[in-house]
Amino acid sequence: MSRDKLELIRKSAPSVLPSLLLCDFGDLKGELARLEDAGAEVLHLDVMDGNFVGNLTYGMPIVEGIRRHSDLPMDVHLMITDPLAYAKPMVDAGADLLTFHVEAVDDVAAVAAQIREMGVGVGVALNPETPLSAIEPCLDIVDLALVMSVKAGFGGQKFNPVALDKLRSLKQSHPKLLLEIDGGIDATTIGPAREAGCDLFVVGSAIFKKDDYKAAISVLDDAIAGVAE
Secondary structure, rough: OOHHHHHHHHHHOOOEEEEHHOOOHHHHHHHHHHHOOOOOOOOOEEEEOOOOOOOOOOOOOHHHHHHHOOOEEEEEEOOOOOOHHHHHHHHHHHEEEEEEHHHHOOOOHHHHHHHHHOOOEEEEEEEOOOOOOHHHHOOOOOOOEEEEEEOOOOOOOOOOOOHHHHHHHHHHHOOOOOOEOOOOOOOOOOHHHHHHHOEEEOOOOOOOOOOOHHHHHHHHHHHOOOOOO
C-alpha cells in the first residue's frame, strides 16, 4: 500500500507539502480537514529526536493519529540519529515515504536499501553544508532526494540558495529522481526552487501562519505555475 501511495506522491508533483510541525496539535483532526479542503495532496511530518537536531517533536502516536483521520500520503522526515531503529515502527504507524539524513548514518546505501525492503518509499536528505557527493552512493536506490535549504531542526530559518545549485545538479544527473526542498519556502522562494528542478515543496510558516490555508496554498501553486517548463 505504501508503494502505491508513493505513486500518488509522484503524480501530485509539482506539489506543496504542508509541514505539520506548525499545525495546531490541539485540533489535529480539524487541521487535517482544513488542509484537505485547501487542496493538499501530501502531508509532510518532521520527526526530531532532540539529539541529531536540537529540537524535539513527535513520534509514532502522532503518525498513527494522522493516519486515522486522513488517507493522504504521509512523507515522514526522520531527523534522528538512528533512522533504522524507528523506520519499521513508523511504517507500521502509517508512513508512506521515509526520508533519513545522510549525516546520521555511516553507510547511506545500506540504510536506504533496508528501508526500501520495508515496502515504503525511501528518501535521503542532506543539510546545506553537506556536499552532494555524500548521497551519491544511494541515488540509484532511493525514490527521493530532500535538499535542505536550512539546517535541519527548526522552522522559520532563512532560505539558503545553495539548495538551488544542488537541485540543478541532481536534476541533470538523475532526471527521474523526485526532488524535494525544505526550509524557508514561501511565495518568493518556491518559484526559483521549481525552476531549479524541484518537484515537492515543504511549506510551514507560509501556510500555517495564514488564516486561510486554501488561499495560502493557491498563492504558492500560482508561483509554481508561473515558472516556464
